[in-house]
Amino acid sequence: MEKPGGASLRLHGVTVRYRGRAAVDGVDLDVAAGEFIVLLGPSGSGKSTLLRTINRLVLPDAGTIEIDGRDAAAEPPEALRRGIGYAIQAVGLFPHLSVARNIAVVPELLGWGQARIAARVEALLALVRLDPARYRDRYPRELSGGEQQRVGVARALAAEPRLLLMDEPFGAVDAIVRADLQEETLRIHRMLGTTILFVTHDVDEALRLADRIVVLKDGCIEQVGSPLNVLANPATDYVAALLDSKDAVRRLQLLNARDALRSATARPEMAKGDDWPRVTPQATLREVLSVLLGGASRTMVANDDEVLGSLSFDDVRAALARTEG
């Protein structure tokens, strides 16, 4: 599948009022092409409303939205929406259409030819890891919740959008399926380079997916930053409480063994060898910790062919300390 790349996005002073009360209040946000942004906040903080101003399902009372430098309000809303992927928690698959026809909705609206649509449907089913032969002709109610979410994502990606809006797309599935879908989303993001705005109130989901997290409170941006940055340096008490940032284990999950080696006292030559358990450089420090808690004094960090060093409790603690400040 070719890489359509991502759109850049610029929100300026975006405000939405319902009966005088601001649901979104003067939001400024610059999103670079290809970024994965997660909007995080509790229920009612304005995440969905903000997201829906971007494809003009909600018309802002004030402010401007530029997509790739062009004013979103200048285009007819239907044309704008056909160019933006949209996936929602309730999935909203059309129950009277087969999986293939659900995915084909936007390409059909855009007037693509039958052959091109059929090929695109096959490619998208493969992309979201559903066997086309098995799933193409099924109806939504013949799918599990997780499979429906996959089809929802495929449908959102159908017309090769450069911008994808996802509103708690995995809210309705269990933790295991959700982790699986998150992994798929990251893979698709890496593969296609699409700019993604993803709404969730699940902190772990946000930390796992985001390049940058946008923390919302009462319609205002409370903090914007990388997961590690937001977690380690919460700008306000609200952010600290929301992310439970005293929870060190959470931060350990965002660091990997390679990061920790930089300050580690142990050098490769000190790796005594086989009696220490091994982890890969990509292993999170949470995994390293759990290995250490298993009883080893140190754990060895190694690729298949190369020993990079070893880590102790102190090294893990030092790596964690370096994220603060």
Add this chain to the structure above:
Amino acid sequence: MGDLALHVRDHLVLSGCALALALLAGVPLGALLARLGAGREVLLGAVNAARVVPSLAVLAVMLPLVGIGFAPALVALVLLAIPPIAINTDLGLRGVPAPIVDAARGLGMSPAQIRSRVEWPLALPVVFAGVRTATVEVIASATLAAFIGGGGLGEYIINGFASGDVAQQLEGAVLVAVLALGADALLGLLERRFQRADGSQPDWGRQPG
């Protein structure tokens, strides 16, 4: 054609015309109901009230207004058939889940496309169930049309009554029941084609119109 066959034909023609007209009026009325904001309860109340008025009473009211014959019987039956069709159209359209309409908007369908590609196809089975109810009611009630000179099997029964022919009365009554139940069964079969074995509906989008 024998006497009985002629009466069956008249009965079916009267019922068919009444249903066709009721469809033409009931479906748009139902669609209006579904889109109505404030006035909805009032209109719905009126339609529901129309539903409980006995057909005989409607016929009685029709008599001084439109006289006797085919036309007044037709009007009475159309009035009888409109409520179930309108109410089910309203139910079907309003029963389309909000997230599905939201998704349709979000994907870039125009309001007209949302109506023709999403709302109507999803409402159709419910509308159809209303048509089925109306059909049974109309075929059964068309018997009463004989009282205002509308013809049909009612007339056949009344004739039997007049000549003291019990067999003819029974024949007519049984035939009305057979027609009503037969139509119901036939429409039931059709309805099942809307609803597949797995409960999903077939691919409306491919069908013309």
